[in-house]
Amino acid sequence: MKVISPQKKREKRAEIDKKWIYIAFPLLTIIVFLGGMFFYRSGYPSTLLLKIHNLSSADSEFPISDAVSEVRDDLRTELALYQSNGLPTVFLDIPFDSMMQIEEKRDEALGVGILLSSDDDYVPATMHYNDEQTLDVKLRLKGDWVDHLEGDKWSFRIHITEDDGAVLGMRRFSLQAPETRNFVSEWAYHQNLFLEDILTTRYFFLNVVVNGEHKGIYALEESFTEDLLESQNRREGVIIRLDEDQMWANRALFEKDDLFEAAASYIGFFWQTEGAQYNEITPFRGNRIDRNEVLSEELEKAIELLYSFNRGEISANQVLDEKLWGRYYAITDLWAAGHGAIWHNERFYYNPLTGLLEPVAFDGVALSSFYNKNELAFPFSKEVFFNTPGVQKAYLETLERITTPEYIEMLKKEFGDEVGEYYSLLVKEYESKNIPVPPLLKSPWETLSLRSDILSRNLNPAQPIRG
Template identity: 25%
Template sequence: MAKSLFLWSWVVTLPVTLIGGYWVFSTVERFHTYKVRYNPVNKSELDLGNIARYEIARLVQRIRAGVANNFRHNETSLKRIHLILSESEVARLEAHMPQSGFEYVKGRLLIDGKIEKAKVKYRGDTFYRWAWDKKSMRIKTTKNNLLDGLRYSNLLAPRTEEQLNNHLSYRLADIMGLVAPATEIVRLFVNGEDRGVHIKVEQINELTLRRHRLMPGDIYRGEIIGKDRYRGSNIGSLFDSPAVWDKVAINNHFDEHDIAPLTLLIDLVNRGSNPNAQAKLSEIMDMAVWGRYSAYETLTQSTHADDIHNWRLYYDPWRGKFLPVIWDTMGWHDRLRRVSYKPEIIASSLMKAMFSNGDFIRARSLALKQFFDSGKDELFLREVRQTIQTMEKEIVSDPFLNPPDPDTVKSHMSRLEQVIADGFEKTKRINVEDVAQVKDYGHYVLHNPDLKTIWQESGEDLYSWGEAHWNTFGYKENRPDIPAIPHIRYTYTRHTLELSVASK
């Protein structure tokens, strides 16, 4: 009996040895490539022990997904993206990661039932996007064969346990009428192999403006992080100098290198406490849109557009105004990591200057009120629920799911839904009350040209100067009375803040 067991022991030991050897090899190779050679600073996720645990978990998920797909016959409710790459082109991408992955290679893409030419590369500034088996990609089609109307599309590997931060953030931006990239949850297949769930996101360019029915104009890109970092310089903020910005869309009616509007904006931001600068900000910023943008940041609790990255600014040359373009919001990320709720998000020098502007404050207040009055909060929460239900079915059969445990991902998506609803409720509890009719001294000054000129020369705060003038001289003069406007009171758990809002 013992001899018989010994003779057949290889049936157990050989698979264990092979799997163990593969696990050790994969762990050491990934550790060497991304921790030793690439060497990101202070990234414990790439420590040897964490990589070893990932390699075991991903093997288990591959088996689990294989069984699930066998029962489901590879069915999916998501749109399929079929990408075809030759072995030589894959080898070029993988030759010396991560650097080799950032160069386009030739491929083919299935578009409307036809195989068309395309180019593919990996994308992303941080290892979250390409250090694991599921990698983020960018696809470039030919000019005549667009993918869903887009020439540049990103197929993003979700970078958090909850998977849906950016997708849902972009969907909320669209519901709120902001300029944001098109987004869709898809299933990617490379050479017929299921690569799992990806988030397809439009790359911001001139087609984005066309899709939002905006006139052609410059879109400025602000990034000084990762590959875009200005090493060895003294520039620590995007709002230190216009020189660290570039353009992702160009108004061909002007010189490609013309950055006069951006230069003016950065100058005004750095003089944010100056009344004249604030008056000029009111002229060059589309305050209604910026009010919605700030409301959006509060609703997503996003601090991702800060002084070093994630800024996209569209300049409308016909109206002479800047509009924000939503990019990489990573909504609710901080809240899911136990960061407390913030009623106002001021994560950059630009937004700090904006929060000193009365026109912006009024626009922001009105945007929040309109969002809840219109029922858009309920519309979005329903979409969140439906999206999570779809994802719960898809991730079980995702062979490259990260983290490679469907139950863990389901738990985090459920918590994401709770955090979104909780944040909406906290924001909605900012009670809107009609309070005592007060006089808008800013309106009084700005709508009387002679007073506006005197105030600008004084260098004093707009509202303080206007109140002092009215109480001293204005009430005696033959001028139209100051319009009384309703106020709203923002009542938070810990404090109360009164802000004026435009009349209904």
């Protein structure tokens, strides 16, 4: 029998202990790393710093413990909520310094009554969509009116800065509270535009978590980029607009002045830049266009076309794809989405295959009570792009076709189930917060049917005027 000395036993045990250390240490390192990664991606650090800052400013007696407790409750209750409604989720992690800049800009906008934005307002952040990779982004507040900044659902414009990064096939988009665009009606309006081959921004509902805090359901809306054109089978080209910056700057000077507002209600907004013909024409994605010789040439053509049309030098059929413009105006009228048809909201795609400008629809605020009038072509009846024979002919032909019970029923069959699902989720969110459901949050079909009937009767009056 072989006898092992106590010394040998101790040496053997030490070797075994070393082996376990070699195994356990890397495992522990991996666990700590993964835990730290998930901790960071949850947004907990930034949220904690922000809440400590806010509570300290409020002279809280125990700012740190209060902040930790508040964030912990958020993580337990609200992060579970986003998983329950079946919608995808965008996680934004905004560093402390970036959030301070955003809050400062928000306070400035609330004081003026209008958000005046520039490229200098972008701040760095990170984001990820569901369980996909974390992406570097830059973001800022968005929205002209401060309804985009009220409450705790602030609107953001987001640019993904990584070359190979995208969310739902988009590299630039906005996140906004659904109520800023009249809830599910705006989504349905966009689907109708897609069906009729009118260019429009892609529009989704999803959850948004900012620095670990669940903000609820947002609307994600695409920006005006090459991604939009590619997704809708258009040739790469340029998208232009009539610059509205000066209009908003002028308006901001008087927005809080009751005397000027009262005067404007009687004699018009005399202090605003008015009319399409007086504004500079600018492109989206200008830096990208400058680096591409073909796109630069197309931009020159597009701008010259629009300027020449505004000066009355060439006819509409040499500038506008009149069939598409007429169809766009008719669908917009059906959905009472006239907000998007005001000159400073209109966008133009130069189609290099036709040499004509097509509409790019967005921001309709569909079925808003303000635009749901008992008249045709409100509020765009006097817009220069509508007041051309070819566009009006296409508008009337399309309106005759789409203001029938059969057409409304077809829309219900196409995307009625999704409308119902989104409507239910939005109602549930308000009810979960014990907030009354807004009157405008409703299924669109009854209002759309009534709207269709009103337009049809305006098109075909019982006693038409005869010349």
